[in-house]
Amino acid sequence: MADRRKLVEVRDLKMYFPITSGVLRRHSGDIKAVDGVSFDIYEGETLGVVGESGCGKSTCGRAVLRLYDITTGTIKIDGVEIGTKSQSALRKTRPTMQMVFQDPQACLNPRMTVAGIISEPLDEHTNWSKAQKLDKIYELMDAVGLNRNFANRYPHAFSGGQRQRIGIARALALNPKFIICDEPIAALDVSIQAQVVNLLEKLQDEFGLTYMFISHDLSMVRHIADRVAVMYLGKIVELAPRDALYNSPRHPYTEALLSAVPDPDPKREERAERIVLTGDVPSPANPPKGCNFCTRCPKVMDICREIDPEYRELEPGHFVACHLHNTAGTTGAPRDEHNQQGEDA
């Protein structure tokens, strides 16, 4: 894996949303939506990001594309540092990175035709002639499996799955290298989900795309991703190659999450042993002291309530942030509080 080129490098990314209170709108706290995450995405691979609602996975995706002004951290995409660039300077780099949004109903302008929607990025970033653009639009519509004759129709005339294809065609228009798919199949029916996922895989092979695939559907992520990151309350708790993560999860949260997915097989389902977590996810405005998961963890220890576990590489490529996997020597040895927050890979 080391010889593969890193397309995306994210280090210690933090995205805090301020909470203001009182008449003077005094800054009284932060919602720590993303609280120090670090990961790499290699060229041509799919990184799956899973977690429950509110864990910061969507915010993380948007922050990586700099749709927000991030709090701190560095983001390098294709060798270019974009973490600190101004939004106007970013426009030039936008063609390399695109996004497919969750709700295909809301992300398409109802007053624009399909051709208009797909050509908007071309209007913005190229000075092609009308004919050139139209050629490209048809080419894209073919690529995502839409009938060319529908180019002048409006989004309302399409079904959910077809609308998602329009969204994908728009994201592909500028030949991006990196696409963030933010829950692209969550709003679709089961039989349509498989169609869209297969399309995304086909396009990846054809155009050599790199995906960050954000989803709460663990079984679909297992299908599409090469490596998977599990987020909880703004942090990555485990990141590993797909098979390692699904076959031998190391973090108690990953274990619980996987065991909570119902199995579509009554025989296996009967034998399955569930780890049912109690309680709810704490508020990201007021995360617990120590490990974020300590309030619900079935294997919680004293140290978990005191010290935030370090995010470390247990085996090559398998990162976990949990005290259970501290080597004997370091267990309980409190370090400098500042270091505990750091997640230098």
Added chain:
Amino acid sequence: MPQDGQSVLHVQDLKTVFSTRSGDIHAVNRVSFALQPGELLGVVGESGSGKSVTMMSLIGLLPMPPAEVREGSVEFDGHDLLKLGRKELQALRGRDIGFVFQDPMTSLNPVFTVGFQIMEPLRRHMGMDKPAARKRAAELLQLVGISDAERRLKDFPHQFSGGMRQRVMIAIALACDPKVLIADEPTTALDVTIQAQILELVKDLRQKLGMSIIWITHDLGVIAGIADRVMVMYGGQVVEYGPVREVFANPAHPYTRALMTTVPSVRGERAEKLNVIEGQPPILSQHPTACPFRARCPKAFDRCGRENPRRYTVAPGHDAACFWDHETGGARDG
């Protein structure tokens, strides 16, 4: 189809049509099923397959017009529910038949306390006075696993998380000890770990209370985990119906078979490529005269375009609506 006289709810040939400006939508076509005492019937299907509309038709929850139940009978407790008046239905809903809706965020009234909303059916249907109702409401909250119940009765819905709100909804539905509980995608809006909590709760409550439950979902995994019997719907019709283990082990209808292979799993073998059901679900603009699944069906032959298949018995208690025989792999006669 089980025809014994013991079923709690017996639905026969139900047909619901919506009249819209652009014509009729035949949302439910000749749906028949029976619910046995104490059983959990899982209903699966994609959106638009008519699963919610079927259940809402049963107890008159659809706005009429545009909806109209054109045919059929729904036998419950010696009455035909479709012939009851508004008042009688109102007395029945909440008391004998409880309903849990999909979205716990919008189905509670934000301006009343949770306690008030649980006490409402108790006072109305059971004639309880305030202190008795409050006591029962606290018991119910405890039953669904909300701690510190007494105090939380005074809280408003926004003070609860999504999973807790769904628990409150279940508490309201259970308030009057209904004979039948209809749950319409109760866990779809929830996270998997919270869903696991609710599923455990329902298993537990079934043992304690012994009511019949109809559980609508599109998640086959949920069905496999909790249901006794499963009903698969497509295009407003029942395409397969039978005991869970039997249907999962031996699916007879091509749609059921396809559905089971399109869903990836977190356990077991990982398929290199997902199986796909090509095409789109049908638009139900007219009364079906042919099989609704034929356009997407890999097994379709000319008869499927001429006639709408009736349900035939695959095995005792297990039926499917198809002309194709999954055992011989050829056409079925009759």
